[in-house]
Amino acid sequence: MTTAREMGLVICTSCARVWPGHLRRCARCGHRLRSRPAASLQWVWAFWVTGLVAYIPANLYPMLVTSTFARDQSNTIVGGAVEIARHGDIWIAAIVLFASVVIPVAKFVAIAYLALSVQRGSIHSTHGRHRLHETVEFIGRWSMIDVFVVAILSALVQLSSVASVHPGPAALTFALSVIFTMLSARSFDTRLIWDPLRPRHPRAA
Amino acid sequence: MDIDSRHTIDASRLIGCPKCDKVYKARIPGPGQHASCVRCGTKLISRRNLVGSSILALSIAVFVLVVSATFAPFLSIEAAGLSNKVSLLNVATSFRSGVLILVSVTMVFAILAIPAIRMALLIYVIAPLEFGLPPTRHARTAFRLADRLKPWAMAEVFSIGCAVALVKVSDIAQLEFGAAFWMFVAVSTLMILSDSYMCKWTIWQAIEDSQ
Numbered sequence: 001m002t003t004a005r006e007m008g009l010v011i012c013t014s015c016a017r018v019w020p021g022h023l024r025r026c027a028r029c030g031h032r033l034r035s036r037p038a039a040s041l042q043w044v045w046a047f048w049v050t051g052l053v054a055y056i057p058a059n060l061y062p063m064l065v066t067s068t069f070a071r072d073q074s075n076t077i078v079g080g081a082v083e084i085a086r087h088g089d090i091w092i093a094a095i096v097l098f099a100s101v102v103i104p105v106a107k108f109v110a111i112a113y114l115a116l117s118v119q120r121g122s123i124h125s126t127h128g129r130h131r132l133h134e135t136v137e138f139i140g141r142w143s144m145i146d147v148f149v150v151a152i153l154s155a156l157v158q159l160s161s162v163a164s165v166h167p168g169p170a171a172l173t174f175a176l177s178v179i180f181t182m183l184s185a186r187s188f189d190t191r192l193i194w195d196p197l198r199p200r201h202p203r204a205a
Numbered sequence: 206m207d208i209d210s211r212h213t214i215d216a217s218r219l220i221g222c223p224k225c226d227k228v229y230k231a232r233i234p235g236p237g238q239h240a241s242c243v244r245c246g247t248k249l250i251s252r253r254n255l256v257g258s259s260i261l262a263l264s265i266a267v268f269v270l271v272v273s274a275t276f277a278p279f280l281s282i283e284a285a286g287l288s289n290k291v292s293l294l295n296v297a298t299s300f301r302s303g304v305l306i307l308v309s310v311t312m313v314f315a316i317l318a319i320p321a322i323r324m325a326l327l328i329y330v331i332a333p334l335e336f337g338l339p340p341t342r343h344a345r346t347a348f349r350l351a352d353r354l355k356p357w358a359m360a361e362v363f364s365i366g367c368a369v370a371l372v373k374v375s376d377i378a379q380l381e382f383g384a385a386f387w388m389f390v391a392v393s394t395l396m397i398l399s400d401s402y403m404c405k406w407t408i409w410q411a412i413e414d415s416q
Contacts, residue, residue: 011221018219148366155299
């Protein structure tokens, strides 16, 4: 069992075909061949920072504005959950908090941890870190649920004076934050997790 | 699965793990089995998959369902004698003020356009292979694009979003599900089915062989 880099080969990340290391483009699927894209970690950090910057206003501004008979009420993400909890639905409040606060924050921490561990050339728990990346990639898109719920409510609940719901500015920044963390996780090259396991060999003859 | 001597490399008979860079000699697993990377566990070849014709049928079904669900009645609500009826397109474009329009654009892509485009691309790639014709001119680009778009097609995420929104609304108003609602539930299920039963490697191999 050897890695492609040790054999002087390169694997197409799109179709898994193996090619001689000097080739620039996969002749089967047309994808660009790069053994270890030099700037991949920089992309990870760039998207990570952008996602984090978008996540701050997503928590400060209202996500949902509800107008009923007499009053308007705007709720931030956390404020909305607190409101639900006050009505007695502790469990639903917990689910909302988990989906829109715990998971996004955990994603930022996880990606930063992966990038830092790779930069330090860590050889610890490669399997664990590989699985962590898989989990982050899998969970990423599910954070869009919040935005979709706001969309469904604001399209549906339009009952003139009785009750109407409008989206707040946080819906946009939250969506951006989700998209940029997805891009950040996707830019991460998982091969970097496994590289330090073996000393680098000169290219095979 | 192991590698022969380094001196007799025939790259066309090798398969690499795109996730951890290990190289293996490609050996097709028996029916119902799959070959995974020994080091990181990434699934490389799967024979537990559906044949091309089933994938083709699923793609056509999903494409037709997405297009028709877009305009059919999706949900309607009734409270205190007032009612409101919305289509899927209404929901996707409910962000109307100022820069929030960008969210509408994102939603139209994530729940309608990208799922439809992906299915159209898969039909374009798989149909000729299935009927024994030479691959279409841009089959390679099309299949690669379909693969890259995969995480951005969020039909099933939207379905769960519907469930959450309905729980929130059901206290204050009466709800009725339209035809599009059920079509969309079907879209999500069929898409998950077709994605988890399609072996990318097998299709790439078929494209390569027929060229």
